[in-house]
Amino acid sequence: MSETTAITVEKEIAKCSKCGKCRSVCPVFIETRSEGMVARGRISLAEALLSGEMRDTAKMRRYLWGCLKCLRCVDACPSGVRFDKIISEARRRVGSRVGMPWFARTAMRLMLPRRWLFDIAVKSAALWEKILPLHREGRIRHLPMLFGDHRSMPELAKKSVLKSFADYYGDENAKRKVALFVGCLGNYAYPEVVTAEIAVLNATGAGVYVPKGQVCCGAAASSLGDEKLLARLERLNEEAFAGLGIEAIIVGCASGGATLKGEYPAITGRENPLGAPVEDFSEYVAKHSEKIKGRFGGQVSWHDPCHLKFVQKVTAPPRELLGKVADYREIEGADYCCGMGGVFSAFFPDISAQIGTRKTDAIRAGGAEVMATGCSGCILQLRDRLAAAGADVKVMHVAEVLAEALEEDSGKDKPGGEESIA
Amino acid sequence: MKRLSAGAAARLKGIFGERMSVEEEETLLASYDATKKTGMPAAVVWPESTEETAALVKLANEEGFAVVARGAASGLTGGSVPADGSVVADFARMDKILEIDRRNLTALVEPGVVVGELQRQVEKVGLFYPPDPASNEFSTVGGNIAECAGGLRGLKYGVTRDYVLQLEVVTGGGEIIHTGSNTIKSVTGYDLTRLLVGSEGTLAIITKARLKLIPLPEGIATAVAYFRTPHEAGEAVSKMIEERLLPRALEFVDGVTMGIVAKSKGYRFPQGAEALLIIEVDGGKEQVAADIERAVAVAERQGAIAVERAKDKAARDRIWEMRKQLSPSLYAASPDRVNEDICVPRDRIPETLDAVAEIGKRYNLVVCNYAHAGDGNIHVNFLVDTTDSGIMERAEKAVEEVFKLTVSMGGTLSGEHGIGLSKKRFFSLEVAPVEMALMKAMKRVFDPNGVLNPGKIFPDE
Ligand SMILES: Cc1cc2nc3c(=O)[nH]c(=O)nc-3n(C[C@H](O)[C@H](O)[C@H](O)COP(=O)(O)OP(=O)(O)OC[C@H]3O[C@@H](n4cnc5c(N)ncnc54)[C@H](O)[C@@H]3O)c2cc1C
Ligand code: SF4
Ligand code: SF4
Numbered sequence: 091m092s093e094t095t096a097i098t099v100e101k102e103i104a105k106c107s108k109c110g111k112c113r114s115v116c117p118v119f120i121e122t123r124s125e126g127m128v129a130r131g132r133i134s135l136a137e138a139l140l141s142g143e144m145r146d147t148a149k150m151r152r153y154l155w156g157c158l159k160c161l162r163c164v165d166a167c168p169s170g171v172r173f174d175k176i177i178s179e180a181r182r183r184v185g186s187r188v189g190m191p192w193f194a195r196t197a198m199r200l201m202l203p204r205r206w207l208f209d210i211a212v213k214s215a216a217l218w219e220k221i222l223p224l225h226r227e228g229r230i231r232h233l234p235m236l237f238g239d240h241r242s243m244p245e246l247a248k249k250s251v252l253k254s255f256a257d258y259y260g261d262e263n264a265k266r267k268v269a270l271f272v273g274c275l276g277n278y279a280y281p282e283v284v285t286a287e288i289a290v291l292n293a294t295g296a297g298v299y300v301p302k303g304q305v306c307c308g309a310a311a312s313s314l315g316d317e318k319l320l321a322r323l324e325r326l327n328e329e330a331f332a333g334l335g336i337e338a339i340i341v342g343c344a345s346g347g348a349t350l351k352g353e354y355p356a357i358t359g360r361e362n363p364l365g366a367p368v369e370d371f372s373e374y375v376a377k378h379s380e381k382i383k384g385r386f387g388g389q390v391s392w393h394d395p396c397h398l399k400f401v402q403k404v405t406a407p408p409r410e411l412l413g414k415v416a417d418y419r420e421i422e423g424a425d426y427c428c429g430m431g432g433v434f435s436a437f438f439p440d441i442s443a444q445i446g447t448r449k450t451d452a453i454r455a456g457g458a459e460v461m462a463t464g465c466s467g468c469i470l471q472l473r474d475r476l477a478a479a480g481a482d483v484k485v486m487h488v489a490e491v492l493a494e495a496l497e498e499d500s501g502k503d504k505p506g507g508e509e510s511i512a
Numbered sequence: 513m514k515r516l517s518a519g520a521a522a523r524l525k526g527i528f529g530e531r532m533s534v535e536e537e538e539t540l541l542a543s544y545d546a547t548k549k550t551g552m553p554a555a556v557v558w559p560e561s562t563e564e565t566a567a568l569v570k571l572a573n574e575e576g577f578a579v580v581a582r583g584a585a586s587g588l589t590g591g592s593v594p595a596d597g598s599v600v601a602d603f604a605r606m607d608k609i610l611e612i613d614r615r616n617l618t619a620l621v622e623p624g625v626v627v628g629e630l631q632r633q634v635e636k637v638g639l640f641y642p643p644d645p646a647s648n649e650f651s652t653v654g655g656n657i658a659e660c661a662g663g664l665r666g667l668k669y670g671v672t673r674d675y676v677l678q679l680e681v682v683t684g685g686g687e688i689i690h691t692g693s694n695t696i697k698s699v700t701g702y703d704l705t706r707l708l709v710g711s712e713g714t715l716a717i718i719t720k721a722r723l724k725l726i727p728l729p730e731g732i733a734t735a736v737a738y739f740r741t742p743h744e745a746g747e748a749v750s751k752m753i754e755e756r757l758l759p760r761a762l763e764f765v766d767g768v769t770m771g772i773v774a775k776s777k778g779y780r781f782p783q784g785a786e787a788l789l790i791i792e793v794d795g796g797k798e799q800v801a802a803d804i805e806r807a808v809a810v811a812e813r814q815g816a817i818a819v820e821r822a823k824d825k826a827a828r829d830r831i832w833e834m835r836k837q838l839s840p841s842l843y844a845a846s847p848d849r850v851n852e853d854i855c856v857p858r859d860r861i862p863e864t865l866d867a868v869a870e871i872g873k874r875y876n877l878v879v880c881n882y883a884h885a886g887d888g889n890i891h892v893n894f895l896v897d898t899t900d901s902g903i904m905e906r907a908e909k910a911v912e913e914v915f916k917l918t919v920s921m922g923g924t925l926s927g928e929h930g931i932g933l934s935k936k937r938f939f940s941l942e943v944a945p946v947e948m949a950l951m952k953a954m955k956r957v958f959d960p961n962g963v964l965n966p967g968k969i970f971p972d973e
Contacts, residue, residue, distance in 0.1 A: 107843040109546045110586040114628065114649035123604035123624075125541040125585075134540055149537045168840030170776065 099179045103137045105171045106130065112163035112173075117427040118156055121444045126153035129163035129173045136180035146184045154180050156438055158431030158445075159313055160396035181315035251277045251284045255300050259288045264297030268374065269336045269366070271327075271350065273343035274306050275466030283466070286493035287342045287371055293496050294378040298340075303330030307346040312353055313433045324354050324363060331364045339364055342371040342489055344395035344465035345432060347402055370398060372464055372488055376407035379414065384499025386416040386491050391458035393449075393472065394425035395465035408464055408488050415495035421456025423449070430471035446475035454481050462488045514597025516554045520575035524555060524599065527567045531558040531605070542600040545585040545592045549933060553580065553594040558605045562680060562688055562719040568601060569717065570686035572963040580965050581713040583624065583655030586647045588851070589932030591659060591712045595966050601717065603654050609633055610720070617725045618677060618694065623654025623718045627661075630723075640728040642669035642760075645928070646836045654718050660710030662928030664835070667886025668760040668794075671928065673709045675724045681708060681716035684959020694722055707954070712930050713965040715958040729760075729794035733804035734822040734831055737811035738785035742766045742869075742881070745787035746862035748814035749885045752791075753858060757807055762886030763790040763835055766865075769880040769893075773841045779834055782818040789885065790831055838882050839891070846895040850907045852935075854918040855927030858888040867917050868892055875910040877903070889927035915941050931969045939971050 112129035113119050119128035126135065126149075135153055138144035154177065163173050251272050260267075268291060276284050284300075291298045308323035327350075331339060341347035350368040355361055362368075375382065390412050398404045405425075412418045429435065429445025450472070453461055461472060461483055472485045516524070516534065524532050533539075534555045543550045554577065559565045572579045578598035585592050594600050607624035612634055619634060619641070628649040631641050645651055645663035655661070657679070662671040678692035692698065692705035708716055739745040742764070749762055765773075767786030773779055781788065789811060793803040808819050822828040842849055856864050865881060872879030872894065883890040892914055894907045915925055915938045925935055925942050940948065952970065955962075 104847065105844060107546065107840060107847070108544050108548050108585070109840055109843075110584050110647070110650045111840070113584060114626070123607065125602075125604075126537060131541045134544065135537060138540060144536060144540070147535075147537065149535055153537065168837050169844045 099136075099140065099176055102172045102176050103133055103140075105169050106133045106167075107169050108134075109168065111166055111168060115162040115166045117160065117162070117429065117445045117448075118158060118438075118441060121441050121448070122156075127156050129167070129171070132157060132180070133171070133173065133176055136176050139180055139183060151184050154184055156434070156441070158396065158427060158429070158434045160427050160431060161400040162396065162427070165400045178312065178315065181313070182317060184315070249281075251281045251300070252302050252304070254281070255284070257302065258297065258299050260292045260297035262297070264295065266295060266378070267297040267299065267334070267336045268338045268340050269299040269301055269331055269334055271304060271307070271331075271339055271341045271343075271346055271368075272300065273341070273346040273466055275470065276343060280466060280469065280487070283342060283469075283487040283489060286487060286489040287340070289493045289496065290371075290375055290382070290489050291340065293381055293492075294375055295381065296378065299334050299336065301330040301334070305330070307343075307349040308353070309345045309349045310433050312349060317357065320353065321357050324357060327354075328364055331366070333365075336366050338369045338374055339366050340369055340371050340374050342464065342487065343467070344370065344398035344402065345467055348397035351402060370402055370404050370407075370464065372408040372411055373402075373404050375492070376410050379411060382411065382414060382492060382496070384415055384495035384497070386495040386498070388417065388459055389419050390416040390460045390462050390486075390491055391419050391421045391453070391456065392424055392488075393428065393453075393461050393463040393468060395463055395468045396425075396427050396431075398464055399425050408462070411488060411492060412462055415492060416460075419456070419458065421453060421458050423452030423456070426452055428468045428471040428475070430467040432467060435471065442471070443475065443478075446471050447479065450475045450479050450481060450483075453483055454479070458483055460484045460486055460491070462486050462491050464488050514552075514554055516577060516597075516599070517575065520571070520577060521555065523571055523575070524557060524568070527564060527571065528557045528559070531560070532556070539600075542582060542585075542594065542602060545587045545590060547588060547590045547593065547932075547934060549590045549593045551594045551596050551598075553600045554597045556600045556602055558602050559719075560605050562682065565601065565717055565719050566682045566686055566688050568599070569682050569684065569963065572599065573684075573686055573961050576961075576963075578963050578966050579717070581623075581654065581658065581717045583652035583658070584626070584647070584650045586651045587655060587659060587932065588853070588929040589659075589926070589934040591930055591932040591965070591968060592655070593933060598966075603652065606719070607652075612637060612639070612725075614639070616694070617727075619723045619725055621653050621721055621723065623652060623657075623721065625653045627651055627653060627656055634725055635728055638728050639725040641675065641723060641725055643672045643675055646839065653721055653723070657709050657718055657721060658711065658713050659930040660928065662884060662887065662889060664763060664832070664884065665760045665792075666884055666889070666928075667762055668758050669726075673706060676705055676709050676721055677724050678722035679705055679708055679716075679718055680720035681718050683716045684961070684964040688719075689716070692722070696724075710930065712932060712968050714955060714968055715964065717964065731797035731800040732792065732794045732828065733800040734790065734792040734828045735804055735808055736820045736822075736831060737789045737791065737808065737816040738782050738818045739787040739789070739811075739814070739816055740784060742787040742865045743862050744815045745789050746865055746885065748789060748811045748816070749861060750859050751814055752807055752810050753886070755806070755810060757793075757803065757810070759791050759793045759803070759807060759886060761790060761792040762884075764788070764861075764881075764883040764885035764890075765790075765835070765838065766881045768878065769838055769842065769882050772845045772880065773834060773837050776841045776844055777834070777837050784817060790835060792828075842880065842893050842895070846897065848896040848898055848904070850894040850896060850911055852892045852911060852914060853889065853926050853929040854892060854914065854923055855887065855889040856918060856921045856923035858886070860921045860923070861885055861888055861890070864890060864917065864921055864923070868914060871910050871913050871917070875906040877907060877910055884927070887927065888923070912938065912941075933968060936969055936971050939969065 116128045125131035305326045308320040311319040347370045354363045428449050429442040435442035538556045542556045580594040582592045582602045603624035606622035608622045611620040644665045645661040656672045765788050791807045793800050878895040880893045
């Protein structure tokens with residue numbers, strides 16, 4: 091730990107008044123009712139760990155890793171404690187001393203910076219899908235060797251986005267140009283989301299680059315306290331997005347956006363390390379929404395991804411956009427966590443599922459028909475939990491809803507349109 | 513650090529199994545409360561039933577260890593800070609609302625239920641549990657009963673004490689007893705329920721409570737009035753009460769506190785305002801509209817320079833959110849602040865505020881006050897800048913003077929936070945030797961071996 095981080099983390103720890111308010115918002119605490127599973131408790135443990143008073147034990151790691159990093163506690167904390175700083179440092183300490191499960195660490199170090207290796211790993215997972223009896227409701231368990239996870243995962247795309255998409259979409263002379271950061275799940279599992287994002291961005295009049303050199307954002311590495319890996323991924327992404335002459339980098343995945351917006355400046359000490367400001371997809375589209383029209387058939391509700399609401403503080407734009415094209419219905423508990431939390435769900439599948447179930451209960455109670463959201467992790471978790479509950483609720487990325495509306499709109503203008511018998 | 517004997521630990525494990533731990537992570541996590549004072553327990557258990565709790569207390573008597581009940585540890589006087597070597601009973605897992613009885617307007621709950629959750633559940637069926645400490649979203653029913661928590665609606669609705677009908681508790685001797693009656697009235701024998709409410713876990717451990725509910729008021733109206741001086745705001749409070757207005761909340765905040773919360777949380781207040789009153793009335797829809805205007809008129813007659821009315825629920829929530837930020841903002845501004853919870857007869861608020869200001873001046877301390885003014889309950893804070901050597905001693909002397917002042921005004925040391933560890937050395941300022949002897953005798957009746965929450969309330973001998 092460098093001198094300066096030591097001081098700031100110490101200062102953040104001292105700011106905690108131990109009032110207990112974080113107990114009222116922490117999704118993990120709400121399920122476990124365990125003081126070690128809430129910011130106040132974790133801060134107390136981190137303090138003892140960092141001062142050398144307490145050792146790194148299995149229990150300590152359970153409590154330090156049993157956090158979604160949803161940052162609800164930071165949002166709610168009346169004393170302004172930057173819990174994110176404290177937990178990262180504490181994890182780095184336990185992480186660097188004993189490491190995360192070694193296999194995951196090695197796999198991550200090797201694969202995340204190298205798309206081709208990652209591709210092979212993903213492919214072999216796709217192969218396993220055929221060979222091993224891993225089927226559950228037609229989906230496979232995603233990258234089992236990476237996460238040892240037990241949940242059902244989306245089917246992998248036949249071809250990843252970065253392998254099959256063009257470098258640029260839109261008018262060559264577009265006044266506004268942006269670049270799309272697709273994210274790992276977007277790349278391998280949800281290419282249709284990427285397609286929709288591009289279509290919507292094009293509809294706003296923006297030209298869209300899809301830089302092929304981009305790699306994983308590093309959220310998982312950061313969660314696991316692997317700062318070196320995070321820094322390497324940042325550098326690779328910096329190269330990938332360099333020199334494009336773009337006004338913004340658009341991220342459709344809230345976790346990715348949070349990492350690019352928050353962690354990259356923190357580790358590089360630069361304001362826009364990727365060369366252009368990073369914006370969430372809905373944030374950007376809402377600013378240029380004149381040409382977003384058409385109707386999406388049916389009612390839509392919004393799920394606030396934690397990393398969008400509590401980290402990026404983006405809440406109004408997606409609602410505005412959905413309200414524009416659909417019958418928008420706000421549900422109670424819209425901002426309740428889905429329980430995914432990246433690596434959290436890999437380490438704590440049961441708690442993750444409980445949180446997810448609380449969320450899906452709220453979705454069902456609210457009578458939602460389509461849940462739109464803005465984070466790949468949330469999409470994955472919500473689909474999994476809603477399927478487990480046997481609920482007939484469709485989960486879509488906000489871009490998909492907008493794209494469908496736009497399509498319907500252009501369909502209207504098409505000569506001959508539906509009448510055509512050819 | 514004191515440990516349990518191997519025999520005692522094994523017997524505890526026998527009762528609680530996996531729900532007992534002597535791991536240092538767990539004991540650390542049970543060592544503090546919102547005072548940031550600490551004491552290291554030897555073990556933590558998580559009871560799930562009254563019987564287990566009774567077995568725990570019996571074992572404590574046999575093996576000679578202390579038992580400290582723990583709710584959310586949001587206490588402000590160190591009530592749940594365990595004595596070294598004690599066993600903490602964390603009630604997080606006894607968190608069920610067992611019954612909401614709509615015909616008798618009561619709720620039967622376990623001690624670990626979070627107060628805010630209870631409020632939400634009863635409001636869903638049109639009922640109301642009025643006690644509303646600012647910590648409602650995280651503090652527990654058990655902790656609220658043990659501290660007789662007050663809060664933001666005391667003026668009209670009273671405090672926790674007024675809503676506890678029956679208790680099931682385990683006495684310090686390990687017996688399960690039931691107090692009170694599931695009726696609105698009862699004079700069968702001594703009122704043990706009232707004795708137990710506010711007893712800070714020193715007489716018995718609460719394992720169930722039947723609470724009184726009332727119908728949820730139809731309408732609510734909220735306004736904030738700003739004044740040039742705290743004194744004027746205090747006078748406005750007295751006037752409102754004199755004019756037989758009974759707002760459900762009358763919260764006072766002084767200018768220094770306003771400045772601090774404005775700075776830390778970005779609130780903006782009218783220029784020249786050195787005090788504010790939050791006024792909230794409830795009742796029938798038309799009644800509240802009339803009442804809030806009457807209250808505002810009184811405020812204006814007393815010199816209010818500006819009034820804001822909450823237009824909707826969101827606006828009202830913002831006002832209360834600001835109110836709930838006060839204590840933490842002061843903490844952030846001055847982590848070592850001294851924070852007291854005195855209560856005086858309501859008509860003496862203006863005088864008390866003036867005298868406290870004078871004490872602050874005399875000891876060269878920054879004073880800031882906020883108050884449940886309708887209840888006469890003033891949270892007096894002395895901010896402490898630790899770089900100023902000798903300030904702690906000055907603050908302590910000033911606090912002692914505040915307590916003396918309070919008692920001389922006919923007031924009390926603690927309105928709602930309890931005595932715990934923080935105020936025990938001042939206890940005899942208010943409680944005379946004969947009364948203290950009587951209280952100690954009662955303690956011996958309930959807890960002959962002194963196993964429950966030792967070291968609290970009474971001054972060290
Ligand atoms: C930000 C903030 C705002 C606050 N605002 C208010 C306010 O407006 N009004 C107010 O009155 N208080 C307020 N408090 C103080 C505190 O929340 C109350 O004292 C509350 O009642 C404590 O409840 P708890 O569950 O946290 O109990 P704890 O702090 O865990 O325990 C408090 C006491 O209760 C005992 N206890 C707990 N459970 C049991 C049980 N089952 N049986 C017997 N004894 C038990 C403990 O041993 C201890 O003595 C505030 C605190 C904070 C941090
Ligand atoms: S809300 Fe903030 S100050 Fe309060 S206990 Fe949690 S982290 Fe600490
Ligand atoms: S970041 Fe989320 S999960 Fe972690 S302690 Fe805070 S509220 Fe709980």
